[in-house]
Amino acid sequence: MKIAKFDCFPVRVPYRQNEQSSVVNTAGVSAVIVRLETDDGLVGWGEADTAADTASIEAALRSAAPFVVGSDPWCGEQTFDRVLVEGRWRYQAMTASLAFAAIDMAMLDICGKAAGQPVHRLLGGARRETVDYFDYLSWGTPDELAVQCREGVERGYTVFYLKVGKDRAREEAMLEAIRSTIGPARRLRIDANQSWTLPEAERILRDWHRRFDIDFAEAPVPIEPIEQMQTLAARVDTPLCVNEGPWGEAEALRLILARVAPYLCFSPCYVGTMRRFLMLCRTADRLGQVVCKHTWGELGLTAAAGQHAMLAAPADCLGHQQTAQYLADDIVKTPVPIMTGPRWGLIDGIGLGVEVDEDKVRRYHEDYKRLGEYARVRPRA
Numbered sequence: 490m491k492i493a494k495f496d497c498f499p500v501r502v503p504y505r506q507n508e509q510s511s512v513v514n515t516a517g518v519s520a521v522i523v524r525l526e527t528d529d530g531l532v533g534w535g536e537a538d539t540a541a542d543t544a545s546i547e548a549a550l551r552s553a554a555p556f557v558v559g560s561d562p563w564c565g566e567q568t569f570d571r572v573l574v575e576g577r578w579r580y581q582a583m584t585a586s587l588a589f590a591a592i593d594m595a596m597l598d599i600c601g602k603a604a605g606q607p608v609h610r611l612l613g614g615a616r617r618e619t620v621d622y623f624d625y626l627s628w629g630t631p632d633e634l635a636v637q638c639r640e641g642v643e644r645g646y647t648v649f650y651l652k653v654g655k656d657r658a659r660e661e662a663m664l665e666a667i668r669s670t671i672g673p674a675r676r677l678r679i680d681a682n683q684s685w686t687l688p689e690a691e692r693i694l695r696d697w698h699r700r701f702d703i704d705f706a707e708a709p710v711p712i713e714p715i716e717q718m719q720t721l722a723a724r725v726d727t728p729l730c731v732n733e734g735p736w737g738e739a740e741a742l743r744l745i746l747a748r749v750a751p752y753l754c755f756s757p758c759y760v761g762t763m764r765r766f767l768m769l770c771r772t773a774d775r776l777g778q779v780v781c782k783h784t785w786g787e788l789g790l791t792a793a794a795g796q797h798a799m800l801a802a803p804a805d806c807l808g809h810q811q812t813a814q815y816l817a818d819d820i821v822k823t824p825v826p827i828m829t830g831p832r833w834g835l836i837d838g839i840g841l842g843v844e845v846d847e848d849k850v851r852r853y854h855e856d857y858k859r860l861g862e863y864a865r866v867r868p869r870a
Contacts, residue, residue, distance in 0.1 A: 490603065492562060494526040495554045497537075497591075499547050500853035501863055502788055505817040509628045510652035511660075512682050512866065518786045518812070519543045519862035521550060522820065522850055523591040527562065531602050534845045535594030536790035537587055538758050543862040549588035552576060562596040562603075569593065569761050582737040586761035593762040594794045594841070601840035608794070608841055612767060612801040619834045620799045622827045623648040623678070623808035625815070631666035638670035646831045648676040648704070648808025654684025657693065664701045673702065676808060680707035683733055687717050691724050698727040704808075705752050708732045718749045730754050732783060738765050745773045754810065756783040756795060763798050774803040782809040786865075789813075789821035793843045796825075796833050820853065822846045 503517040521543060523535035539546045553572045560568045569589050572578050578585035601608045609615050624646035626637050641649060649671055653660045667677055685693065690709040697703050705728040710717045712734035722729050730752035735741030738760045745753065753773055757766040770780045780802065782795050792813055799809060813819075813827045821843040826833045836842035 490531070490562065490599075491528050492525050492557050492560050492596075493528040494524075495558050496524045497547060497550045498522045498524070498850055498854040499543050499857045499862070500788075500820065500850060501857045501860060502819065502853050503817045504815040506627065506815060508625075508786070508812060508815050511628070511655040511684070512652060515786070515863045515865045517863045518788055518816070519857070520786075520788055520791070521547050521588075521591065522788075522790070522845075522854075523550065523595050525557070525562070525592070525595040525599060527599060531599050533562065533595035533597070533599035533602070533840065534790055535591035535596075535598065536788055536794075537591035538785060538787055538791055539862070540583075540587060540785065543857075545584060546588050549578070549581075549584050550591065552578075553585075553588060553592060557592055562599045565593050565596040565762060566764060568596075583759075586737060587758050589761040590758040593757070594790065597763065597794075598840040601842075605839050607836050607839060608763075608797040609800040609836065612763060612797065615800040615835055616803065617800060617805055619832050620796055620805070620809060621647065621807045622811045622831050622833065623650045624831070625810070625812060626651045626663075626667065628652070628663070631662045634663045634666040635670045638667055642671060642675070644830045646675070648678060648831075650678045650680065650808070650810070652682065653679045654681035661697075664697065668701045676704035677701055678704045678707065678730075678808065680730075680732070681709045683708045683711045685709050687721060690721055694721075694725045694727045698725065703727045705730045707752075707754055708734075712744075712749075715744065715747055715749050719747075722750060728752060730781065735759055735769075738769070741769050742772065745769065745776060745778060748776060748778070751777070752779050752781055752806075754781045754783045757798055758791070759783070763794065766798060767801060767803075770802045770804070779804060779806050781806045784810040784812055786812050788816070789819045789825045789843055790841065790845070792825050792827065793821075793836065793841045796836060797841070800835065818849070820846055820849045
């Protein structure tokens, strides 16, 4: 069995409401959908999440096509190494990982279909029956945050997440509304996207941990040099989480071995393949660290791939990241469970276990060609 055809389609899929935070203001997801077909007619689907620019991910995917066509889908690790070395993408490793994660996803989808098994079984099997996801809160007035939190509590969320780092007074008003609405038992997490200096982070986290009982603070200070996070961890009671930083397999391993923080937030798209991601998850687990699956905007394919990965991961974490709750539509025929609630169970279908709606892929690809990608940030005043 060999890969005979390779196609990719940039798409833009709308949200039902804007994703708004201290650093993001976007009306939907821009991604690149990958379709692989084997010489015996099996089709696998993948999704490349994008960071700064969708066109660059599409270009990286197309440059990888000569290494993929003619390859064995069971040998995805070997193919990725060829892309990195022979294709020279190791010099742009993060872009390569974002792009190849979609190829790896599609190859695993094919292998699962060939074997008649869900992807999580190809990754060693499920270690749990359900995975829990957070409620991603959108910026607004305290009253609006209270409404969001009441809805989240009704849907069963136990972890709530807010981006911070730009306007302390406004953020404190939102945090007060959140904590007073969700009560003392549910978890409240914040993400500063490396916005604070070390003295600011120390001062703010000491105050907020006492007032709001912060479950963990993601990326409070710049990750480089890593001594900043290590120093902060020694000075505050709030557990810290590394997010920006593990840009590739070597960087993720460096941060894990340095024990920079007790939580690590990343995903297969950081390192290119699900097997590499799970290897790093196991390494982190052996060193006493907890992995929280990351997202920066995804459709049903990436959400399903992440679910398979977290079913197979060695340790579980409440409140993995998701943006499915914002989606007005998707490219898969059946909505993924986390569009409406915090929990997703075993995926029993073969391959990725989700069915792609090819009409919607074509429709949202035409929208991308006509309108371009979604802007991710609010324009300057």
